[in-house]
Amino acid sequence: MELEQMYEQLGISKRVLEFGWETEKKLKERFEKIDQTAEYNQMKVIHAMQKAQVSEIHFAATTGYGYNDLGRDVLEQVYANTFFGEDALVRPQLMSGTHALCVALSGNLRPGDELLSPVGKPYDTLEEVIGIRDSVGSLKEYGVTYRQVDLLPDGSFDYEGIKHAIHEKTKLVTIQRSKGYDTRPTLSVEKIGELIAFIKQQKPDVICMVDNCYGEFVERTEPTQVGADLMVGSLIKNPGGGLAPIGGYIVGRKDCVERASFRLSAPGLGKEIGASLGLNQSLFQGLFLAPTVVAGALKGAIFAANIYEQLGFPVVPNGTESRHDIIQAVTLKTPEAVIAFCQGIQAAAPVDSYVAPEPWEMPGYDAPVIMAAGAFVQGSSIELSADGPMKEPYAVYFQGGLTWYHAKLGILMSLQKLADKGIVRV
Numbered sequence: 267m268e269l270e271q272m273y274e275q276l277g278i279s280k281r282v283l284e285f286g287w288e289t290e291k292k293l294k295e296r297f298e299k300i301d302q303t304a305e306y307n308q309m310k311v312i313h314a315m316q317k318a319q320v321s322e323i324h325f326a327a328t329t330g331y332g333y334n335d336l337g338r339d340v341l342e343q344v345y346a347n348t349f350f351g352e353d354a355l356v357r358p359q360l361m362s363g364t365h366a367l368c369v370a371l372s373g374n375l376r377p378g379d380e381l382l383s384p385v386g387k388p389y390d391t392l393e394e395v396i397g398i399r400d401s402v403g404s405l406k407e408y409g410v411t412y413r414q415v416d417l418l419p420d421g422s423f424d425y426e427g428i429k430h431a432i433h434e435k436t437k438l439v440t441i442q443r444s445k446g447y448d449t450r451p452t453l454s455v456e457k458i459g460e461l462i463a464f465i466k467q468q469k470p471d472v473i474c475m476v477d478n479c480y481g482e483f484v485e486r487t488e489p490t491q492v493g494a495d496l497m498v499g500s501l502i503k504n505p506g507g508g509l510a511p512i513g514g515y516i517v518g519r520k521d522c523v524e525r526a527s528f529r530l531s532a533p534g535l536g537k538e539i540g541a542s543l544g545l546n547q548s549l550f551q552g553l554f555l556a557p558t559v560v561a562g563a564l565k566g567a568i569f570a571a572n573i574y575e576q577l578g579f580p581v582v583p584n585g586t587e588s589r590h591d592i593i594q595a596v597t598l599k600t601p602e603a604v605i606a607f608c609q610g611i612q613a614a615a616p617v618d619s620y621v622a623p624e625p626w627e628m629p630g631y632d633a634p635v636i637m638a639a640g641a642f643v644q645g646s647s648i649e650l651s652a653d654g655p656m657k658e659p660y661a662v663y664f665q666g667g668l669t670w671y672h673a674k675l676g677i678l679m680s681l682q683k684l685a686d687k688g689i690v691r692v
């Protein structure tokens with residue numbers, strides 16, 4: 267069977283396929299650059315593993331308290347090596363990105379301290395962690411205040427505003443690298459470095475934390491290399507490489523990581539406890555695969571940007587911009603288009619391709635959200651997935667793809683659904 271017929275069998279028409287091929291042809295050079303970054307980061311991870319002397323014994327399971335879990339300790343060393351931190355907390359007991367961020371924040375903040383976000387509103391789920399939206403158990407309830415300085419209209423830092431927002435109570439600054447569910451630009455590692463340098467100039471002892479979700483391995487450097495004291499992310503996004511079935515990481519300065527560990531387990535116990543339950547091998551192997559998986563996801567994001575830009579939809583980042591995370595936002599302008607797009611992503615999945623997603627109320631989000639994911643790991647967004655909050659401007663956030671070919675199929679299928687509904691003409 268010819269390749270065209272393989273696609274036809276999956277439901278992709280000849281017109282949509284040809285539109286895709288034309289677009290892909292123009293992206294050759296960019297894809298080469300992505301492969302070069304993946305090669306660099308692959309060497310980085312292998313070096314980190316060799317330096318920590320990863321061995322087969324580290325894949326063994328522990329249970330109960332998990333005292334002397336060699337694999338867990340070496341995995342944390344590998345994360346510290348990879349991301350140039352002094353120490354790391356990498357645990358299946360960090361249940362999600364939000365949980366890892368919550369542990370890092372509440373471990374390092376005390377009553378009377380102030381938390382500052384100099385890059386505007388943080389990710390939706392953090393609003394309740396911080397208490398921006400009143401919530402039981404928020405940092406606000408524990409007497410931690412919050413201040414925010416928005417980005418300027420052109421997306422740059424409001425240095426004057428930031429300077430005025432920092433005072434004696436400012437203890438921790440949280441910097442979100444990725445745009446998340448927003449249409450602001452994602453921050454490059456270089457930009458994050460400039461911001462941290464400015465903040466440390468105002469107040470050298472302030473802890474700078476970066477929410478690195480979706481950013482890992484997109485560039486050759488990470489925020490911990492440009493002054494971040496703490497860097498936090500989810501293992502069911504980039505660094506888990508699709509194999510991690512659960513987990514989060516906190517990497518950085520030894521004292522900051524340690525304070526987080528006393529919050530995750532208990533004061534006095536810290537990193538000494540926490541069984542890995544046989545998950546170590548997946549966490550090691552996922553990290554090993556992560557640079558190439560991220561490369562595939564990036565190609566998918568750039569492909570999507572170019573497809574939808576040609577059809578007249580606003581896309582962030584645009585088709586030619588440099589990339590600092592794996593998320594692609596496409597403003598589809600109507601609820602119908604958002605639903606059709608997500609149903610296309612779902613229909614291209616290896617798992618649950620036959621179900622059609624619908625918008626739904628989700629805990630932590632303030633509007634109904636439609637989520638498409640036919641994933642091996644529930645909610646994994648390093649796997650091909652799309653989410654769209656059902657509110658203006660009706661944008662979808664598309665990310666992931668364990669292989670470039672699957673990401674490509676997903677985008678073609680989304681386009682097919684939009685064409686079938688008469689929303690676009692190709």
Ligand SMILES: *Cc1c(COP(=O)(O)O)cnc(C)c1O
Pocket residue numbers: 362363364365389391442443444445446477479480500
């Ligand atoms: C995904 C994400 C989070 C939260 O992670 P969950 O695993 O969904 O809880 C936080 N910040 C950013 C920027 C994210 O992309």
